[in-house]
Amino acid sequence: xxxxxxxxxxxxxxxxxxxxxxxxxxxxxxxxxxxxxxxxxxxxxxxxxxxxxxxxxxxxxxxxxxxxxxxxxxxxxxxxxxxxxxxxxxxxxxxxxxxxxxxxxxxxxxxxxxxxx
Amino acid sequence: xxxxxxxxxxxxxxxxxxxxxxxxxxxxxxxxxxxxxxxxxxxxxxxxxxxxxxxxxxxxxxxxxxxxxxxxxxxxxxxxxxxxxxxxxxxxxxxxxxxxxxxxxxxxxxxxxxx
Numbered sequence: 001x002x003x004x005x006x007x008x009x010x011x012x013x014x015x016x017x018x019x020x021x022x023x024x025x026x027x028x029x030x031x032x033x034x035x036x037x038x039x040x041x042x043x044x045x046x047x048x049x050x051x052x053x054x055x056x057x058x059x060x061x062x063x064x065x066x067x068x069x070x071x072x073x074x075x076x077x078x079x080x081x082x083x084x085x086x087x088x089x090x091x092x093x094x095x096x097x098x099x100x101x102x103x104x105x106x107x108x109x110x111x112x113x114x115x116x117x
Numbered sequence: 118x119x120x121x122x123x124x125x126x127x128x129x130x131x132x133x134x135x136x137x138x139x140x141x142x143x144x145x146x147x148x149x150x151x152x153x154x155x156x157x158x159x160x161x162x163x164x165x166x167x168x169x170x171x172x173x174x175x176x177x178x179x180x181x182x183x184x185x186x187x188x189x190x191x192x193x194x195x196x197x198x199x200x201x202x203x204x205x206x207x208x209x210x211x212x213x214x215x216x217x218x219x220x221x222x223x224x225x226x227x228x229x230x231x232x
Contacts, residue, residue: 033219044120045207045223091160095219103150103211103221104173107160 002027002094006108013082014116020067021077021111023092029053031097034068035105036077040088048090051075053097079113087115119144121224123208129230135196138227142189142210148172149191150221151183154205163206166191167213195229203231 003026013019025034036048051059051068058066063080079086092108122141130136142149150165150173162175166185183193189210195202205228209221 035219037223044225047220050218050220097219102173103148103165103167103209103213104162104175105150105152105160105221106162107152109159 002029002032002096002106004092004094004106004108006092006111008111009109010112010114012114012116013079015082015084017082018078018080019082019113021079021090021092021113023075023077023108025073025075025092025094025108027073027094027096029096033095033097034066034075035093035095036064036066036075037091037093037107038086038088039091039110040085045091049077082115084115084117086113088113121208121210121222123206123224123227125227126225127228127230129232130198131232132198132200134198135194136198136229137192137194138206138208138229140191140193140208140210140224142191142208143222146210146212146222147189148211148213149185149189150209150211151191151193152207152209153177154207154226155203160207163193198231200231203229205229 005024032053034051039045049061067076089110091110093105124139148167151163165173169185180196185191205226207226208224
């Protein structure tokens with residue numbers, strides 16, 4: 001079984017600054033995906049960034065980037081130039097890779113990020 | 118393209134009753150999964166359906182069930198409701214073809230309150 005741990009329940013950052021959200025996971029699988037999902041208050045969850053375990057290069061999406069350390073089983077999210085719209089709950093999630101795909105995500109407990117004006 | 122649609126958005130039930138929640142996936146997505154979100158337990162996987170077959174199931178009692186129709190729409194049912202079933206129930210759809218990316222697309226959820 002897989003586990004995902006987000007040890008920080010809350011973080012706060014000043015607008016325009018950079019913040020890093022931590023995530024560690026445990027698995028015996030070799031092929032898998034890691035995700036960061038964002039859930040704004042009272043709004044639907046959306047994907048922020050995705051990393052395939054077989055890729056050594058860290059994924060980047062505009063202001064969002066990850067630091068993926070496969071051996072250490074660590075997957076942190078860096079948000080640069082934080083914006084008020086980044087205020088949300090962020091979930092780190094694991095998905096085992098199947099050729100035919102699957103939809104079972106294992107989520108961390110989440111972290112509430114507040115961006116201060 | 119329309120997103121994932123869940124109905125109803127809010128509902129209140131009493132203990133012992135049953136509830137049915139509905140989910141319409143994004144057009145072309147054949148996989149639908151359900152998650153329960155509570156403050157205490159976080160997000161937990163309930164089950165996944167693909168082509169009308171349950172492909173995966175989480176660790177929930179048999180009171181939680183689901184099904185998927187030929188048009189990929191899905192329903193989940195909770196019977197004999199307990200107070201602890203109060204939660205936000207999220208549905209997600211995904212593309213399960215050869216070039217799948219693993220990304221799930223979530224609906225806004227159905228918030229169930231059990232009194």
